[in-house]
Amino acid sequence: MFQLGPVLLKSIILLLVGRYVIRLILRVFGKTLEKYEIDPSLATFLKSFLNAILWVLLIISVATTLGLEMTSFIAIIGAAGLAVGLALQGSLSNFAGGVLILIFKPFRIGDTIEAQGTLGSVETIDILYTKIRNFDNKVVTVPNGALANNSITNFSQKPTRRVDINVGVAYGTDLKKTRKVILDVLKLDERIHEEPAPVVLFTSFGDSSLDLTVRAWTDAGNLWPVFWDNMENIKEALEEHEIEVPFPQRDVHHYYPEEKKE
Known part of the structure; x- marks a missing residue:
């Protein structure tokens, strides 16, 4: 004692x-x-x-x-x-995944990413799980093990993004005139960068239209506002210049064979 x-x-x-x-x-x-x-x-x-x-x-x-x-x-x-x-084998895998994410930083809090079928903004990065808030305000909890071992698309890592807008015009449309009309619309938007310069490319012969792709560069934070605003502005400009934006249509031919002689 x-x-x-x-x-x-x-x-x-x-x-x-x-x-x-x-x-x-x-x-x-x-x-x-x-x-x-x-x-x-x-x-x-x-x-x-x-x-x-x-x-x-x-x-x-x-x-x-x-x-x-x-x-x-x-x-x-x-x-x-x-x-x-x-x-806790699964938890240890998530723990290791969390360590890899914290060390190599494929994304940070606040970044917009797409991973494991979820697209949204990263809210928290914990040791075992990462919480992603998607654009309809739902929070998705994703295991770090799955994040560390699969592809991740980070939309926020680079300061600039390319805006792609698809436009279809009727067959027989003057493409040079159409290209000028669209570029004139883009020049009015100060959010669009001058370098690289916006381009309008003829990409394919569609079923009912000549398909064009509009490409312009802007700051990452302006991507969707630039897309939505210019979609509407381009439509109005095409209508103003009487450039037809077609809808899908089909030509139907009726064939009447000669009546059989008795």
């Missing part, structure tokens, strides 16, 4: 001092991450991970001080870790 008292007191002191040292290390580590401007999402993960490791080391040290055999203690931890690892 007399021997247990000093050992117990020593273990308590070690636990208290260790807790203080862990807080001090985490504070210094956090300031170091801020100094080097590490991404906040990655910084939070690294601090949590370091905190877990330090506490495991402290617990092992306290157990050693109390006289517990480390061989048995480590064996128990190993067996428990294996059981938990098998039970």
